[in-house]
Amino acid sequence: MEKRGRRQARYVAASIEKQLGALPVIADYARRLDLAGIIDRACPIRDLADLSHGQVIETLVANRLTSPAPLVRMTDWARELAVEEVFGINPALLNDDRIGRALDAIAPELDHIVGSVGAQAISMFGHPKDRRLDLKQIQAGLAVTGDGGVPVFHRAYDGGAGEVAQVVGAMTELQKMARPREFLLIGDSKLVSYNNVSAMTDAGVTFIAPAAKAYAPAVTLAALDLDSATEVNYAAQRDAAKSAAERGRWRVSQDTMTLAGKRKQDPVRTLRRVFVHSTARAHAAATARAKKLDRATDDLQRLQRGLGSRHYPDRQAVTARITAIASARRVTAYLRTETGTDPATGKPTLHWWFDQAALDAETATDGWYALLTNLPADLDPAEVLIRYKGQEVVERRYGTVKGPLAVAPMFLKSNRRIAALITVICLALLIFCLIERQVRLAIAPQTTLDGLYVGRPAKPTGRLIFEAWLDSA
Known part of the structure; x- marks a missing residue:
């Protein structure tokens, strides 16, 4: 009797694993x-x-x-x-x-x-230049909402385009998007020019932007009186876990300034200039300056010890090194030097010091900066600062893109x-x-x-x- 074996067909389903994630x-x-x-x-x-x-x-x-x-x-x-x-x-x-x-x-x-x-x-979720010539360069402009920093507008610009010329087009598009709501445009110092301010004012758009040095020079900041400035009831997010004594503090004062156009018939534009003093900013400026002075001092002392060596054999070499130190350590504004040649030895000589008057003038500006705005006068300077504080969220979003x-x-x-x-x-x-x-x-x-x-x-x-x-x- 012949036995016949039965063959059993088996089917094995292959298992495929894939990432689901977000x-x-x-x-x-x-x-x-x-x-x-x-x-x-x-x-x-x-x-x-x-x-x-x-x-x-x-x-x-x-x-x-x-x-x-x-x-x-x-x-x-x-x-x-x-x-x-x-x-x-x-x-x-x-x-x-x-x-x-x-x-x-x-x-x-x-x-x-x-x-x-x-x-x-907005409808679904909102509640109202390195000069690398070998590479193509492109600029990207972002506009984000105050609530959550959500980017609702962007534009790509030519890598060599001036930022100041990009404001009006962005403002017009944002105004269309925000209707019928009003919106506040917060930007950097490139926002402020006569043409931009005129366009925003004529369109009924309010703005806040930090003042460039041309609109808030050091001499103006140094003359400000901290005691007469008004303290602002504001705590930075980074200070949330600190005690009241450890938190940064802000004070504000204000005046007005004018912008004139190039043509005689251009109307003069009057802006509010809100001066802001930040204790955190003042502390950072003092710390940075102390580090610069310490590093420059160390460099200059080493230079002095090496006078007459093969590295600094003459007055010309010493002067070149002083220039390099002043530039690298960013102390040109207050470094003073006298160089010469010792008649007895023929070695170069050096006497150096930091100009205390120049240091005091810079210290007087520590912590101060200015904001420019066309917000109405019934909004006090403290409220202007608080509204401006949302600007940093744009920088965070650029960080995400990069x-x-x-x-x-x-x-x-x-x-x-x-x-x-x-x-x-x-x-x-x-x-x-x-x-x-x-x-x-x-x-x-x-x-x-x-x-x-x-x-x-x-x-x-x-x-x-x-x-x-x-x-x-």
Whole structure:
């Protein structure tokens, strides 16, 4: 009798692991912003296409938020993460050519896309130069909300463009976006010029900006009387955990100044000039000056010990070294020297000291700076300072662009693609900041979350939130 063995077929399903991370959250925020829809309406594509431009850009935004790197091997990134499962996109379609065509498509429509997405963000979430000639350079301008520092507007500018000329265009776009609400424009010293102030005043836009030295010279600051200035009821966030005695203090006073145009018929513009004294700033200035003087003293003493050596054989060599020390240690304003030659030995001589009058004049300005504004007079100087204090959030957002979102390097040759990628990165920054803001609102009045840093609670910055998602994936 013949035995026949039975063969049993076995099917083993392969297990595929992919990182999920922050992708579902990013996709949700992109949907609420109508990101792909806004892009597809501005840049329509044939119905037969596998992917719309909006889908590609939405995926690029997710890439910047989860694995920022130059635009190479996007397909590999999409395969490693659950891009297909979350966004419904076949990773094989995200090749270099398709990404390049999407960037080309949105390049002529950047203004419309940025304005529409910014307006949608306000509607959904808001409550009212290194001279490297070998590289392409580009400037990126950001405008963020006072509530949460959410970037609702950005522009890419030519690397050599003057910043002062960028204000009016940004103001006009922000005014359209803010209607019917009024908005306060807070910027740096480049905001202030006769043309900019005239445009803002005529448009009914209020602003605050720090005064450049031309509008608040050292002699003016040195003459200010601290005792007659008004103390401000304000505590910096960095001082929140300190006792009242340890916290920095601010005092303010004010006067007015005028700006005149180049033409006789130009109306004179009158601005409020609010003088601010910060104890923290005064302490920092005194500490920095002491370090400069100590380092310069050490350099000059070593120079004096080496007089007549092969390094400093004559008066000319000594003078050259003094100039180098004064420049490197930034003590030119108060370093005084006398050099000569000893008739008996022929060696160079040196006598040096710091001009006490010059030091006293600089010390008198410690802690003082000025703000310029066209806010109405019924808003007291203390309130002007408090409103200005939100300006630093813009600098933090630039730090995010340069850090977690990795704006550089870019391996793109076309100017239009560079400008388009800047927009992609700024759209990623928008979602990054919205997530940070929503998490902070969700845990309020708490300001920290356990588990973001090992061993101690940490403030939920966008960077920490995304790192936590990555670690838990």
